Amino acid sequence: MHIDGHTGLIAHIGFPTHTFKSPLIYNPYFESAGINALVVPMGCRPAHFPALLRSFFALENAVGALITMPHKVTTLELLDEASVAVQVAGSCNAVRRDADGRLVGDMFDGEGFVRGLRRKGLPLPGARALVVGCGGVGCAIAASLAGAGVGTLALFDPRTASAEALATRLRQHHPALQVWVGSKDPQGFDLVVNATPLGMNADDPLPLDVDRLSPGSFVGEVVMKAEMTPLLEAARARGCTVQVGTDMLFEQIPAYLSFFGLPTTTPEVLRAGARLAG
Amino acid sequence: MHIDGHTGLIAHIGFPTHTFKSPLIYNPYFESAGINALVVPMGCRPAHFPALLRSFFALENAVGALITMPHKVTTLELLDEASVAVQVAGSCNAVRRDADGRLVGDMFDGEGFVRGLRRKGLPLPGARALVVGCGGVGCAIAASLAGAGVGTLALFDPRTASAEALATRLRQHHPALQVWVGSKDPQGFDLVVNATPLGMNADDPLPLDVDRLSPGSFVGEVVMKAEMTPLLEAARARGCTVQVGTDMLFEQIPAYLSFFGLPTTTPEVLRAGARLAG
Numbered sequence: 001m002h003i004d005g006h007t008g009l010i011a012h013i014g015f016p017t018h019t020f021k022s023p024l025i026y027n028p029y030f031e032s033a034g035i036n037a038l039v040v041p042m043g044c045r046p047a048h049f050p051a052l053l054r055s056f057f058a059l060e061n062a063v064g065a066l067i068t069m070p071h072k073v074t075t076l077e078l079l080d081e082a083s084v085a086v087q088v089a090g091s092c093n094a095v096r097r098d099a100d101g102r103l104v105g106d107m108f109d110g111e112g113f114v115r116g117l118r119r120k121g122l123p124l125p126g127a128r129a130l131v132v133g134c135g136g137v138g139c140a141i142a143a144s145l146a147g148a149g150v151g152t153l154a155l156f157d158p159r160t161a162s163a164e165a166l167a168t169r170l171r172q173h174h175p176a177l178q179v180w181v182g183s184k185d186p187q188g189f190d191l192v193v194n195a196t197p198l199g200m201n202a203d204d205p206l207p208l209d210v211d212r213l214s215p216g217s218f219v220g221e222v223v224m225k226a227e228m229t230p231l232l233e234a235a236r237a238r239g240c241t242v243q244v245g246t247d248m249l250f251e252q253i254p255a256y257l258s259f260f261g262l263p264t265t266t267p268e269v270l271r272a273g274a275r276l277a278g
Numbered sequence: 279m280h281i282d283g284h285t286g287l288i289a290h291i292g293f294p295t296h297t298f299k300s301p302l303i304y305n306p307y308f309e310s311a312g313i314n315a316l317v318v319p320m321g322c323r324p325a326h327f328p329a330l331l332r333s334f335f336a337l338e339n340a341v342g343a344l345i346t347m348p349h350k351v352t353t354l355e356l357l358d359e360a361s362v363a364v365q366v367a368g369s370c371n372a373v374r375r376d377a378d379g380r381l382v383g384d385m386f387d388g389e390g391f392v393r394g395l396r397r398k399g400l401p402l403p404g405a406r407a408l409v410v411g412c413g414g415v416g417c418a419i420a421a422s423l424a425g426a427g428v429g430t431l432a433l434f435d436p437r438t439a440s441a442e443a444l445a446t447r448l449r450q451h452h453p454a455l456q457v458w459v460g461s462k463d464p465q466g467f468d469l470v471v472n473a474t475p476l477g478m479n480a481d482d483p484l485p486l487d488v489d490r491l492s493p494g495s496f497v498g499e500v501v502m503k504a505e506m507t508p509l510l511e512a513a514r515a516r517g518c519t520v521q522v523g524t525d526m527l528f529e530q531i532p533a534y535l536s537f538f539g540l541p542t543t544t545p546e547v548l549r550a551g552a553r554l555a556g
Contacts, residue, residue, distance in 0.1 A: 005298035006296060007319055015338065017284070020282060039281070056333070
């Protein structure tokens with residue numbers, strides 16, 4: 001890559017950093033597209049994060065920040081402006097500085113998931129969706145599904161308070177949405193989402209009862225460890241359409257690029273150029 | 279370059295950044311040598327510098343910082359430990375974090391200049407040197423010449439107070455050194471250094487009276503705009519040995535690399551790999 005005194009910086013802030021994928025996707029794209037920008041991995045512990053974010057955005061060549069674990073929630077307190085997705089999700093993974101120097105935050109995990117669904121032809125307005133797992137990524141997906149106009153959103157989390165808190169935020173920002181809490185029975189849903197980590201380890205149980213999946217359902221996954229998780233294998237065997245975990249990652253990058261004011265591209269170009277094996 | 283979650287960061291902090299050369303030298307070297315480190319240009323205005331430096335060194339993957347204009351002097355207040363070169367020069371261009379998290383500073387502008395002289399065969403212990411210009415770079419060169427054991431150091435600056443202040447610091451840290459202030463007559467010196475900006479513009483006067491240069495003198499230059507400045511041309515015409523301005527830049531990088539604990543190399547390798555035309 002050509003890095004010089006005109007290079008714009010995108011801070012990729014999290015801790016630990018060893019599993020970071022974004023530098024391996026964005027930087028090859030910037031290089032191939034001739035964009036003078038650079039994703040810089042920054043390993044930052046929680047105590048240092050607020051000061052780092054402010055200092056970074058005081059730089060003349062700061063373009064934006066990709067926020068990841070464990071900072072997605074604490075970022076909210078540092079923003080001057082938060083998108084509805086951020087407010088509903090309760091977390092933020094994208095920050096930029098506007099023309100007045102204010103910090104503006106958005107959340108693209110759910111947006112990436114939803115873009116993937118749309119491109120696979122799933123009609124979202126009025127759809128009935130079940131989200132199993134209401135941690136950070138589940139909240140983000142629920143927020144974006146609500147933003148995309150689903151009619152019914154069923155939420156399940158073994159920690160019922162997490163699901164209830166998400167339901168309250170959803171009802172506040174999306175009063176027309178039907179929100180249910182408490183069951184993970186997938187029968188009859190147009191869309192079923194695993195937003196739990198179940199599937200990362202070989203001996204994990206399935207996140208939901210696959211025998212109850214309706215054959216016409218669409219099943220999406222957030223686990224990225226393998227392309228086809230046991231859940232997706234089972235869903236496909238029942239005739240469901242599926243979305244793999246890494247789609248959420250690659251589909252959200254064009255949204256990030258637009259948010260940062262950079263020339264954007266397609267998930268296919270990003271996948272083809274990514275150096276994830278490196 | 280391969281940038282991932284294990285990449286070590288070297289912040290290159292200054293303002294403005296558009297003339298930065300270091301990313302164009304270090305990063306190609308890191309790439310060719312397989313060193314997972316990255317020089318990141320950071321455009322930082324003075325008001326934001328102290329907070330940025332602290333935040334940067336709180337990062338888990340911070341390796342070091344290259345400090346440039348306008349922060350080389352203010353860095354001193356932020357250090358826990360300063361080398362003798364920093365104390366004499368009154369400025370700092372290299373910072374790292376030690377094992378206890380303390381910020382340690384050094385100054386390599388003068389070191390680069392002195393390494394260049396040594397490699398050209400100039401014996402420095404006991405030598406008589408004249409430094410014309412006692413701004414930041416002149417102070418740094420004087421500090422390193424003193425550290426290298428010159429016997430006599432003559433200082434000149436049209437702002438006499440600058441030369442006097444430098445002389446005071448030199449006498450404090452190098453009591454055996456003879457320090458003279460006030461003349462820029464180059465006659466009889468083993469080494470004559472232009473540390474003024476004269477030579478950057480086509481219509482600049484010469485920084486000193488070249489007719490008074492002794493033919494056996496060594497003449498060094500800090501101006502990098504052209505390899506052979508009018509001073510160096512005139513000095514060479516009189517039979518002097520010369521050192522061009524960019525030697526200071528390339529000769530100091532191996533010192534920086536060692537300071538940062540990275541595998542080091544030669545100025546020749548760095549010059550050959552640099553993408554300064556890019």
